[in-house]
Amino acid sequence: MKLLTALVLLCYFLPVHFTDFEGIPSEVKEEKIIWAEGRKLTWSDFRGVPNGPDSYVASTNSGVSFSFSYRERNGHGSVDFAVVSNFYPDLSWYRPSKVTNYILAHEQMHFDISELHARKLRSLLADIPHDREFKEASEAIYERMEVERRQMQEQFDMESDHSNNEDAEYRWRKTVAQQLDLYEAWK
DSSP states (O other): OOOOOOOEEEEOOEETTOOOOTTOOHHHHHOOEEOOTTOOOOGGGOOSOOOSOTTOOEEOEEEEEEEEEEEEETTEEEEEEEEEEEEOGGGOEEOGGGOOHHHHHHHHHHHHHHHHHHHHHHHHHHHSOOSTTHHHHHHHHHHHHHHHHHHHHHHHHHHHTTTTOHHHHHHHHHHHHHHHHHTGGGO
């Protein structure tokens, strides 16, 4: 019996206000909260030290991780994969004297956008052949989804003016909720 196992772990981080992660101890990078239905962020989840401009009152660091394994038996291959949306507490921060529940909802939206892209990624990975070519195809799809996720995060902040535009914020909340519902089968 021939057993071939390949494991790829791709983990990208999106700092809302782009931070350089070089030199951060790996144990800090490892601590995470996995997105879960009904589990909303609280300010106690934000344990990082504020490091952005004074005009920023909070920063969410979230991302999508992806891993898979490939096995081949008797000439037939099979793939198992996992896609997870993560929030990184030690890389996320807030200024206690300047935040409100409204700001917390804005930060939650960043985490929800990451979850939306995790669901999109799961749906796309399910549609590609689960054979020896999975690694190359899945990495290309992951990269495309990661670019889309980052662009959506930036667009959300730009259109909502980092939560200052309440009308835009409301539209985004509605749109992201609808998209999450659309990809409900992939949570």
